[in-house]
Structure formats: C-alpha cells, structure tokens
Amino acid sequence: MKSLLTGLWVALATTGTAFAEDLKLAVTTSFQNSGLAEVLLPAIKEDTGLEVQLLVVGTGQAIRLGEAGDVDAVLVHSRAAEEAFVAAGHGTHRREIMYNDFVLIGPAGDPAGIKAAATAADALARISDASAAFVSRGDDSGTHKAEKRLWASANVTPAADWYREAGAGMGAALNIAAGMNAYIMSDRASWLNFGNKADLALLFAGDPVLFNQYAFLPVNPKNHPHVNAKGAEVLEGWLTSDRAQGMIDGYQINGETLFTFNATPAAQ
Amino acid sequence: MSDLWEGIRQALWLLVTLDADLVEITLRSLRVTLTALVIACAIALPIGALLSVRRFRARRFTIALLNALMGLPPVVVGLIVYVLLSRSGPFGVFGLIFTPTAMIIAQVIIIVPLIASIAHQALRELWSDYHDLLISLNTTQRQRMAALLWDGRRALLTAALAGFGRAIGEVGAIMIVGGNIDHHTRVLTTAIALETGKGDFAMALGLGFVLILMAIAVNLAIHIIGRTEQEGRW
Amino acid sequence: MSNLFPLTLTGATIRRRGKRLVGPIDLTLQDQGITIVIGPNGAGKTSLLQMMHGIARLSDGDITWGCDLDAARQAQSFVFQQPILLRRSVRDNIAYPLKLRGTPKAKARAQADTAGAQVGLGAMLDRPATFLSGGERQKLAIARAMITKPALLFLDEPCASLDGRATREIEEILQRAAASGTRLIMSTHDMGQARRLADDVLFLLNGHIHDHAPNPQFFDQPQTAEAAAFLNGDIVE
Numbered sequence: 166m167k168s169l170l171t172g173l174w175v176a177l178a179t180t181g182t183a184f185a186e187d188l189k190l191a192v193t194t195s196f197q198n199s200g201l202a203e204v205l206l207p208a209i210k211e212d213t214g215l216e217v218q219l220l221v222v223g224t225g226q227a228i229r230l231g232e233a234g235d236v237d238a239v240l241v242h243s244r245a246a247e248e249a250f251v252a253a254g255h256g257t258h259r260r261e262i263m264y265n266d267f268v269l270i271g272p273a274g275d276p277a278g279i280k281a282a283a284t285a286a287d288a289l290a291r292i293s294d295a296s297a298a299f300v301s302r303g304d305d306s307g308t309h310k311a312e313k314r315l316w317a318s319a320n321v322t323p324a325a326d327w328y329r330e331a332g333a334g335m336g337a338a339l340n341i342a343a344g345m346n347a348y349i350m351s352d353r354a355s356w357l358n359f360g361n362k363a364d365l366a367l368l369f370a371g372d373p374v375l376f377n378q379y380a381f382l383p384v385n386p387k388n389h390p391h392v393n394a395k396g397a398e399v400l401e402g403w404l405t406s407d408r409a410q411g412m413i414d415g416y417q418i419n420g421e422t423l424f425t426f427n428a429t430p431a432a433q
Numbered sequence: 434m435s436d437l438w439e440g441i442r443q444a445l446w447l448l449v450t451l452d453a454d455l456v457e458i459t460l461r462s463l464r465v466t467l468t469a470l471v472i473a474c475a476i477a478l479p480i481g482a483l484l485s486v487r488r489f490r491a492r493r494f495t496i497a498l499l500n501a502l503m504g505l506p507p508v509v510v511g512l513i514v515y516v517l518l519s520r521s522g523p524f525g526v527f528g529l530i531f532t533p534t535a536m537i538i539a540q541v542i543i544i545v546p547l548i549a550s551i552a553h554q555a556l557r558e559l560w561s562d563y564h565d566l567l568i569s570l571n572t573t574q575r576q577r578m579a580a581l582l583w584d585g586r587r588a589l590l591t592a593a594l595a596g597f598g599r600a601i602g603e604v605g606a607i608m609i610v611g612g613n614i615d616h617h618t619r620v621l622t623t624a625i626a627l628e629t630g631k632g633d634f635a636m637a638l639g640l641g642f643v644l645i646l647m648a649i650a651v652n653l654a655i656h657i658i659g660r661t662e663q664e665g666r667w
Numbered sequence: 668m669s670n671l672f673p674l675t676l677t678g679a680t681i682r683r684r685g686k687r688l689v690g691p692i693d694l695t696l697q698d699q700g701i702t703i704v705i706g707p708n709g710a711g712k713t714s715l716l717q718m719m720h721g722i723a724r725l726s727d728g729d730i731t732w733g734c735d736l737d738a739a740r741q742a743q744s745f746v747f748q749q750p751i752l753l754r755r756s757v758r759d760n761i762a763y764p765l766k767l768r769g770t771p772k773a774k775a776r777a778q779a780d781t782a783g784a785q786v787g788l789g790a791m792l793d794r795p796a797t798f799l800s801g802g803e804r805q806k807l808a809i810a811r812a813m814i815t816k817p818a819l820l821f822l823d824e825p826c827a828s829l830d831g832r833a834t835r836e837i838e839e840i841l842q843r844a845a846a847s848g849t850r851l852i853m854s855t856h857d858m859g860q861a862r863r864l865a866d867d868v869l870f871l872l873n874g875h876i877h878d879h880a881p882n883p884q885f886f887d888q889p890q891t892a893e894a895a896a897f898l899n900g901d902i903v904e
Contacts, residue, residue, distance in 0.1 A: 189531060189612075189614075194630065198630070198631055218531070218612075218614040218615075218616075219614060219615065220531060220612040220613075220614060221612075221613060221627070222612075232521075233519045233520050233521040233522075233525075234519075234520035234521055235519050235520050235521075235530050235531065236531075334630050335630070336629065336630025336631050336632055337629070339632060340629070340630075340632055343632075358631060359631065359632040360631060360632035360633040360634065360635075361632035361633075361634060362632075389520055389521075391520065391528065562751065563751060563753070565722065565747060565751060566747070566751035566753075568722045569720065569722050569744070569745040569747075570763075570764055570767055571740050571741065571767075572767060576767055580753070580763075584753055584754040584755060585754075
C-alpha cells in the first residue's frame with residue numbers, strides 16, 4: 166500500500182513536471198566531498214524525476230557559471246558573494262538550506278596549542294604566534310573567504326614564511342596539509358570523508374563563527390531564457406521539504422552528524 | 434608504497450567485478466577520445482600532407498606555429514573553449530558547454546597540432562623520396578597528398594596514437610569544459626582527479642591503472658590491425 | 668601524339684645557386700629513333716633530360732613541342748637513374764600512372780599485370796616493390812613509365828648499377844619499345860650500350876652540346892678532338 170502510494174505520488178509528481186529532465190547545479194567541492202549529494206540525488210530523481218547534474222567547483226567559479234548562465238542554479242556557502250549575485254540580478258533570490266561547520270585541523274601534536282583556544286580567532290592568533298605552517302585554499306572559494314574573514318577578525322596578517330596558499334580544492338589542500346603536516350581550515354564534511362589523514366587531527370571546532378551556511382540560488386531566467394527555471398523551482402521545493410530535512414539531518418559519517426537543515430518552509 | 438599495492442588491488446577488483454561505474458566511465462572516455470581522434474585526424478593529416486607537398490609563403494611560419502601549439506597547455510585550451518561555448522559566449526546558443534561534445538572539441542584542439550606536426554615530419558621524408566616521380570607523372574596537389582597519406586599510413590598511425598595518448602590522458606581542459614558531471618561528462622582522468630581530491634589515493638590509483646591498461650590495449654589493437662592489414666609488407 | 672615533335676630547345680639553360688648546370692642549348696629533335704646522350708660526369712646529362720621533360724625549371728631560354736605543353740607532358744614518361752618505388756606492391760606501382768588518369772582499378776591492375784609480365788616481373792606482382800633487386804626495380808620503373816603508352820620516354824642512365832644480364836634484358840625491352848614506335852632519349856656512360864642502341868648521339872661537355880651525330884659516324888669518325896679523346900677513354904675536361 167505504501168509503495169503504491171509512493172508510486173502514485175511519483176506519477177503525479179512526474180506528470181506535474183513537464184519540464185526538461187536535466188538540471189545543472191553548480192556546487193562547492195565541500196558539498197560534493199561530504200558525500201551528501203550521493204544520498205540526495207537519487208532521492209530527488211525518484212521524487213521529482215529531475216536529473217540533477219552536479220558541477221563541482223569552487224564558490225568563485227560556481228558564481229561565475231551562474232552569471233554566464235551555464236548552470237540552472239547554484240548551491241554555495243559564501244553569503245557576501247551570494248548577496249552580490251542576487252543584487253546584480255544574476256539570481257532570482259537566495260534561499261538558505263542548511264549549514265555545516267568549519268573545523269581547524271592540524272598536526273596531532275598541536276605545536277601551536279590551538280586545542281586550548283577559546284575562540285576560532287584565538288586559535289588562529291596562536292598559529293600565527295607560533296609561526297606554524299598553515300595551508301590556505303587560496304582559490305577564492307567559500308571556505309577560503311571564510312578563512313580570510315577569520316584572519317581579519319583575529320587581527321592577523323598571515324606571513325608568507327609559514328602561510329601557504331595552495332590554490333586548490335578542499336581535498337587537494339588537505340592532501341598538501343597532510344604532506345606538510347600543517348594546520349588547515351576545512352569544512353567538517355570534507356575532513357570526515359578525507360581518506361589521507363596521515364598525522365593530522367581535528368583540533369578546534371564549535372565556535373559559532375565557524376558555521377557555514379549553504380544557500381540555493383536559482384539563475385535568473387530574465388538574463389538567460391534557456392535556463393531550466395521550472396526545474397530549479399522544483400528542486401528548491403524539494404530541498405526545503407520535510408523529506409529533505411530528514412535526509413540532511415540524518416546524514417552521518419562515522420556516527421557524526423554533518424549538516425543541520427535550517428530552511429524556512431514557506432518560499433521566501 | 435602501501436597506496437600503490439592498494440591501488441593495484443583496487444584496479445584488479447574493479448576490473449574483475451566489472452564495476453558498473455567503471456565500465457560506464459571507461460566507455461565514455463573511449464567514446465570521447467576516439468571521436469576526437471577521428472575528427473582531429475581528418476583535420477591534421479591533410480594539413481601534414483599539404484605542408485609536405487606545397488611550398489607557400491607562410492609555410493615555415495605555419496610549421497613553427499604547429500610546433501609551438503604542440504606545447505599548448507591544455508588548461509588554456511579548456512579555458513578558451515569554455516569562454517567560447519559558455520552560454521554568454523559567442524557559441525553559447527548551441528548549449529554545448531558541459532557536454533561530451535564540448536570535451537571532444539577541446540581534445541580536438543589539443544591534439545590537432547600534435548598529429549599534424551608528427552604527420553608532417555613523417556610525410557616530409559616520404560615526399561623527398563617521391564618528389565621527382567610524382568612531379569614527372571603530372572600529379573595534381575590532391576593526388577600527391579593522397580599518395581603520401583596512403584603510402585605513409587604506417588607512420589601516420591604513430592601520429593594518431595600519439596594524439597590518442599595525449600587526449601585520453603588529458604584532464605585540465607575537459608575538467609573545465611565538461612565539468613566532471615557524474616553519469617554525463619565524467620571520464621577516467623576527471624574521476625581520478627576527483628578521487629585524489631577526496632584523498633582516496635587507492636581508488637585514484639586503481640582508476641589510473643585502468644587508464645594505463647586501456648591505453649595499452651588500444652595501442653596494441655591498432656598495431657595488430659595495422660600489421661594484419663599489410664602482412665609481410667613494410 | 669603524332670604532333671608531339673619537333674622538340675625545339677632555344678637557348679635553354681638551367682642555373683642553380685649561380686652555377687650553370689646545362690645550357691644554353693639549341694637543339695631540334697624529330698620523332699624517330701633512339702637518341703643517346705653521353706658525356707663525362709657533370710657534363711649535364713641528367714639536367715638536360717630533366718629540362719626537356721619539364722621537371723627542372725628553366726632559368727633561361729625556351730622549350731617548345733609540336734603540341735601544347737599539357738598534351739606534351741601527358742605524352743611522355745621519365746625513368747630515373749635511381750628507380751623511385753612507391754611503398755606498394757609491384758602491381759600497384761605499375762598501375763599507379765593509370766590510376767592517376769582515372770582508369771578504373773580493376774582495369775588498371777589487369778593492364779599492370781600484362782605490363783609486368785612483359786618486363787619479366789610476372790611472378791612478383793604481389794610483392795612489395797622494395798623487395799625487388801636492382802635490375803627488377805629498374806624493370807618496374809620502365810614498365811610503369813610505359814604503361815601510359817607514351818610517345819616519348821626519357822631514361823637517365825637506367826643501367827648504371829646493373830649486372831650484365833639485367834642490362835641486356837633492359838636493352839631488349841627498350842629496343843622492343845623503340846620498334847613499336849616509342850621515341851627514346853636516354854643517357855648512359857656505357858659506350859658499348861650507346862653503340863648498341865643509338866640512332867643518333869648527343870655528346871655533352873660542360874653543359875654544352877659538343878657534338879650531335881648519327882650512330883656509326885659518331886663512333887667511327889668523331890668530329891672533334893674531345894669526342895675522340897672521350898671515346899678513347901681519356902679524361903676530358
């Protein structure tokens with residue numbers, strides 16, 4: 166009976182969705198590396214018939230792809246860039262979906278002693294004081310922007326002799342940090358899913374400034390008539406639905422919850 | 434070292450179980466690259482032949498240009514193709530960005546100079562052998578090119594294989610123009626980059642070994658075909 | 668074809684990099700027989716033949732035929748001192764000129780088989796041309812040159828590095844061709860061969876025609892001291 170109902174619902178959903186099946190969504194590496202997409206995409210396909218094609222890039226490139234109309238929607242985590250994107254008319258609106266958090270990773274021995282830090286800013290100040298090696302994404306991604314904001318709030322200008330800008334995605338930057346045994350700021354999901362931890366360990370987390378809000382931005386069909394606006398609307402509806410909430414909140418790696426759903430149910 | 438063994442183990446496991454994703458990605462790699470190779474050969478081989486038989490004013494410049502383009506960084510090609518094919522670019526209306534077609538276009542651009550240059554070097558020697566005879570026989574330029582391309586097919590196969598090797602192992606350009614979309618534009622090299630990014634070196638190496646095996650298999654297959662076709666000849 | 672001749676050279680000269688290879692040549696040739704070109708190494712024999720055939724660009728002067736140039740080019744063939752072999756089978760080598768003229772493949776191959784057999788290559792038609800011996804290669808080159816039934820055939824020292832038997836076989840082929848009406852212009856450094864084949868002899872020295880005489884007369888009563896010395900085996904400069 167239950168499967169019959171589900172089937173009926175799917176049938177209704179598919180008949181109600183007379184748009185093109187494909188939807189291109191630019192997402193950040195951190196979202197992809199979390200593994201959440203592999204859980205959500207099949208469910209989205211099942212419920213809405215929508216084939217979401219992920220373009221995994223940095224936030225900077227994701228925003229550019231949205232501006233160019235090369236994707237139908239963007240799911241990123243860099244509030245200032247997102248608001249500028251909407252303000253410039255590239256996106257119709259910004260819808261918050263969920264958040265996870267950034268964590269500070271470093272050598273298990275913690276030479277800078279950031280485990281004892283009270284705040285994230287304090288932790289960074291300690292790294293700077295110890296001139297301990299620190300790997301930065303350096304790719305203008307959401308994570309990189311968040312990291313720069315943190316340095317600014319700690320009133321530290323990182324010095325080149327210990328601060329390394331990798332210019333790479335999260336996974337590649339973590340590989341570099343593992344190789345150099347350096348400190349690095351990562352989103353929790355990428356860190357938990359990362360296979361090459363070497364001597365690195367999670368040293369600091371929990372400061373609210375480290376919360377990392379993901380937002381969904383449909384590309385404006387006024388600028389790009391070809392975009393799948395209907396599909397983006399359906400996807401937004403699904404991402405803010407109860408089913409999405411259950412799956413996002415329930416997603417765990419090694420028993421740890423990664424994401425917290427915080428979308429407001431009604432649109433805008 | 435343990436990563437290496439684990440990678441070999443993973444590769445064997447993926448191959449033995451005929452992992453569905455692996456098969457799909459591998460076939461897509463082959464389809465994209467072989468299509469690009471056929472198109473590139475259709476463009477590059479006549480260019481190589483023309484440069485051999487015809488003396489025109491810009492010939493030296495063209496040859497130098499081809500040689501320079503051989504070293505063109507794929508990521509630059511990728512970026513240029515992206516800008517051209519992007520929805521806001523001049524060819525945006527075709528909606529080609531992030532499709533296998535875009536990847537094929539990028540690969541064609543990358544390997545045409547390589548194939549043309551190698552083909553020209555091989556055919557130039559053949560032309561110096563044939564020159565007097567073909568002139569004496571009143572051949573047209575088209576007939577000269579046809580004779581070189583046909584009789585030099587063995588050497589041209591080498592040029593094509595070099596192009597195949599460069600295209601199948603390419604990652605920078607197709608990552609940009611293809612987007613590494615699962616089940617759509619993900620190929621072996623972009624999958625390797627993805628697994629490396631996740632820190633899953635064993636899986637990345639496993640895919641890498643599959644890539645190497647496939648490249649060897651294609652090379653062997655083409656050589657065997659080439660040999661049986663002209664058994665007992667040159 | 669019959670109006671290919673007379674072939675007339677007027678002040679025809681070839682210079683390369685400031686050096687005069689042959690000429691100026693003033694000469695008229697009619698449509699009968701075998702003309703043999705002799706002279707010491709470097710006298711310009713090859714250049715003269717290539718100039719007449721039109722594959723060496725004229726630096727000066729003029730060459731005219733009894734018909735227009737395109738028709739003239741179609742009615743002649745050239746056999747090089749070092750035979751140029753296409754990397755194909757013997758049959759496809761011989762058939763190639765026909766293929767260029769649009770003869771259907773099957774017909775061209777059948778004709779090539781006949782032509783190959785006539786020069787004694789009947790057993791080797793399927794072999795790659797590069798497997799042939801020196802004499803066989805030259806026979807292939809002659810068969811290929813003859814397949815278009817040219818009115819005029821140039822041969823540049825075709826027997827230069829061949830043994831006696833191959834030389835005799837090739838001479839027989841050439842005499843048959845001449846007997847069937849093909850005009851031959853051929854260079855050689857073999858005086859015996861020149862005596863055997865020539866109807867008339869062109870004696871070339873330092874790029875100039877030093878003497879032009881019919882066969883027995885040139886050898887029996889050379890008109891110049893240089894020709895006499897050359898025939899005598901002396902070094903002529």
